[in-house]
Amino acid sequence: MASSQTHFFLLFLSFLISDTFSEQPSTPTALVLPISKHALTLQYTTILSRRTPLVPLNVVVDLNGPFLWISCDSTYNSSTYKSVQCHSPLCSLAHSNKLGCNHYNTCTVFSKNVFTKKVSAGELSEDVLSLNSTNGLNPISMVSIPQFLFSCAPAFLSRGLASGAKGVAGLGHTKIALPTQLANAFNFTRKFSMCLSPSPNDPGVIFFGDGPYVLLPGIDISKLLTFTPLIQRPRDSNEYYIRVKSIRVNGKQVPINSSLLMISTVNPYAIIESSIYSSLTRVFIEEALAANVARVESQAPFDVCFSTKNTNGAMIRPGVPVIDLVLQNEKVFWRIFEINSMVPVGNDTVCLGFLDGGLNPRASIILGGYQLEDNLLQFDLESSRLGFTSSLLLRETDCASFNFTN
Incomplete structure (x- = not known):
């Protein structure tokens, strides 16, 4: 610190x-x-x-x-x-x-x-x-x-x-x-x-x-943005929301209704309304188990956890499913990879960084800081739209790569 x-x-x-x-x-x-x-x-x-x-x-x-x-x-x-x-x-x-x-x-x-x-x-x-x-x-x-x-x-x-x-x-x-x-x-x-x-x-x-927003080694990440409309709620007009029409895990549809997603830097991890959380975790666990990833005991505050070791004790990278938040149409989606979905908690264990928010969270889906890290988000208040990139690590840069020297 x-x-x-x-x-x-x-x-x-x-x-x-x-x-x-x-x-x-x-x-x-x-x-x-x-x-x-x-x-x-x-x-x-x-x-x-x-x-x-x-x-x-x-x-x-x-x-x-x-x-x-x-x-x-x-x-x-x-x-x-x-x-x-x-x-x-x-x-x-x-x-x-x-x-x-x-x-x-x-x-x-x-x-x-x-x-x-x-x-x-x-x-x-x-x-x-x-x-x-x-x-x-x-x-x-x-x-x-x-x-x-x-x-x-x-x-x-x-x-x-x-x-x-x-x-x-x-x-x-x-x-x-x-x-x-x-x-x-x-x-x-x-x-x-x-x-x-x-x-x-x-x-x-x-x-x-x-x-431009240029990160080392000279990548203008403003060119990587995909856009979706920002939604304003009258009683929460200062907050940033987008609409999620569906969720996919490894391409498999998660049964949910169209929902509002709130973006937050206050919540460290994603918070999901209970019925959506249940559907999402069920499909996520099925896909992880199908990839031979061993589920282990929960680690508070997380419910869904997996081992990073195989049966012979060797360290592995688990076959973690990718999560797609499908926005205004099937071709526009925010993909969440392992780096933004799985939280290392020690003891060769990683946990899904999504928490059960109960029946009445502030929004049906709240993306927390962990899900946003190493993603560029642009809030265009003139055009009322959100730009997003998914993980910049796939572009061989990251959010700590702005050159703050003059």
Whole structure:
């Protein structure tokens, strides 16, 4: 954990140094952030540069979060900090059709820690936010938004976050989440792309704006995207959903009805509604056993586990079935390979990284972080569509292969 935080801090310093020697472009077309997996909590974190003077701030990334909230304790000092006034246009922007005010006549928003489920009122505020622009190949220079909106929340709300994290960066489909604020500030297209690395020591990457998105050894992964429509639910309008028409395991149809799938960086593993989970695991087990993969005892929190040894005790790669999430038609599917479906749990055992979500999960299918790692996802808010690649390992690259040096 310490090495991961040190790596992030060195990245931050390199960005500041690059700003000293690089001319800041007046209108960047894309921005870039590192994103790292926290080994203990399995949360994904990034570092933002905030305040005046600039300070590196470690925050957890919530793909579906409505905005950036930060725990504002006594150490939050900034000469450019400003509270948003009640009944102001910015307050209306944050609250859509209803206003929230406190007794100081400042705008109030409710911040939620999605891991502890605790909610608290916070003061809608403005301050400087700086991050690196990019040409898709490397970071170029630091650029700043002088009046970036965020919630100044009580310090206790950060309990339960990854060590050192002081808040949550929401990337949801709202007017004050990071993607929309950044696109509006620099007048580029409302797109962002996320590529999660499974390694706590080697960060993945988030791009704000359009491609190219080039990973070593020089592969523009934006050219690999397949697209499917994003679905918005009125009561969960900030969250990202797609429609799954069917599921196949090794080409064999799993009997399910058309279902909504939610994409999440908060859940470490996939969560499936009970009836779908039962159908999926039944077919998956049948296909694995047909490939002579030995099933073994469950390992919490997973139900379906297999041995990675054969009967003679030699190590093997199990003949793990592939899972296809069939989207708008039979030709458009998101293929989940072993690397994103099977979780090593020790003792020569791997388990299916899909959990039974009961009868009423938030969505019928929730893909968690493990299923997203080393996949590129592009959220096109202009065209309301999701781009996805399946595992980049098949393309001889991975999400830790963006060149963060300048």
